[in-house]
Amino acid sequence: MTRRELCREAEKRLAGAGIESTACEVRELLNLLPHDREPVQSDEEAFFSAVEKRISGFPLQYILGEWSFMGYDLYVGEGVLSPRDDTEVCVRGLLDELKKAGISSPAVIDLCSGSGAIAIALSKLIPDARVSAVELSDHAWDYLMRNIERNNASDITAVKGDINICCDDFEDESFDAIISNPPYVRTDEISSLQKEISFEPAMALDGGSDGLIFYRVIAEKWFPKLKRGGIMSLEIGETQAQEVSGLFKGAEDIRILKDIQGLPRAVILRK
Ligand code: GLN
Numbered sequence: 001m002t003r004r005e006l007c008r009e010a011e012k013r014l015a016g017a018g019i020e021s022t023a024c025e026v027r028e029l030l031n032l033l034p035h036d037r038e039p040v041q042s043d044e045e046a047f048f049s050a051v052e053k054r055i056s057g058f059p060l061q062y063i064l065g066e067w068s069f070m071g072y073d074l075y076v077g078e079g080v081l082s083p084r085d086d087t088e089v090c091v092r093g094l095l096d097e098l099k100k101a102g103i104s105s106p107a108v109i110d111l112c113s114g115s116g117a118i119a120i121a122l123s124k125l126i127p128d129a130r131v132s133a134v135e136l137s138d139h140a141w142d143y144l145m146r147n148i149e150r151n152n153a154s155d156i157t158a159v160k161g162d163i164n165i166c167c168d169d170f171e172d173e174s175f176d177a178i179i180s181n182p183p184y185v186r187t188d189e190i191s192s193l194q195k196e197i198s199f200e201p202a203m204a205l206d207g208g209s210d211g212l213i214f215y216r217v218i219a220e221k222w223f224p225k226l227k228r229g230g231i232m233s234l235e236i237g238e239t240q241a242q243e244v245s246g247l248f249k250g251a252e253d254i255r256i257l258k259d260i261q262g263l264p265r266a267v268i269l270r271k
Contacts, residue, residue, distance in 0.1 A: 001044055003033065010051045017055040025060055032064070057195035069117040072124060074147045076115055079139025081204035083117035086259045087181050087235055090266035091121055093257045094179055094233040097268060101229060104128060106176035109225075111163050111218065112136075114204055116144040116156070118179055123153045132157040134166060137203055163214070167221040174225050181235035182214030183207045211237055212244065219247035226271045238263040245269070 001009065007026055014022040032050055033039050039047065050063050061067040061082035066075050069083035070091065076082045098106055105128035110119040113133035123131040133156055135141050141160055148156050159166055163182075184207040185193065197205070207213050215234065226232060232251070236244050241256045241264040248254065251269040259265035 013051055059196045059199055070121045072120050072151050074115050075143055079201055080143040081114045081200055086265050089257050089259050090233045090235045091118055093266050093268045094177055097231045103176050108177040109175050111180035112182045113144055114140050116147040119156050120151045120153050123156050134159045134163055136162050164217055170225050172224045173227045176227055177231045178222055178226055179233045184211050184237045186211040215244045215247055228271055230271050233268045235266050
C-alpha cells in the first residue's frame, strides 16, 4: 500500500473502533513509517500492529515513544505519566507570578517530576533559574534522566527520593518557587477513568482515598521550604480547588486558574 492508502485504512480502523480525532492520531502514527521512501511490506506490518495496539487502548504517546510539552520533546513510555496540555496552566501561572513579583533568577523545585516536563520547561523558559526536580519511581527516573539529556538541561538538579522524606535535605526558606503536578486521582476513581489511563502508572495518579495525600505533604513539609514572598503552583483535579486552597493557612493571594475547558486546574499562592 502507498502512504496515502495506509493512512485511509488506518483512519477507517480507528474510527470503527470509536477512537476520536482519528485524523490527528493517524498523522502521528504515520511518523512511524520511514520518511525517505514509500513503505515496504515490513513497514506496513509494523504500522498496522501499532494501529491495532492503539485500538486496544494503548496510549498514542507510548506507541510513539515521545511527546511534546510546551514545545520540548520528551521520551515517554510505560512507567511514566505522559505530559498533558493541562499542565501548562500551572507552569504559565508560575511564570506570570514570578514576573509580577520581580523574581528573576529563582530557585525552583518541581515535586513528583515524572518525565521532567515541568522542570525542563521552566529551566528553558527562565534562563537564570536554578531548577531541582524530585522523583521517586525507578521507571520515571530513567525517563527524567534521558529527557534532561535530550533537552540539554543538565543544569537541573535531579533528586531521587520520596517527597515525604527528602524535604529534610533542604533548609527552610530555600526556594523562590515550588511547583508540582502530584498524583491526585481518588483511589476509587482510577478504575473508572478512560481505558488509556489504565496503561499509565498508578503511582503517578493515585492520590489516596480522597485524592489529597500529596497536597497535605506539600502543605506540611514543603510550604516551610518556600521563602517569604515565594510562589507555590500546584496542578489540581477539577473538584479539588477549595480543599487544596484550604490546606495552606499561612498563604496570601490564593488563586485558582482554569484550563482550556474552563475547569479549575491549578492553585497558585504566595507566602
Ligand atoms: N491529569 C491526570 C488525569 O486525570 C491526572 C494526573 C495526576 O494525577 N497528576 O488523567
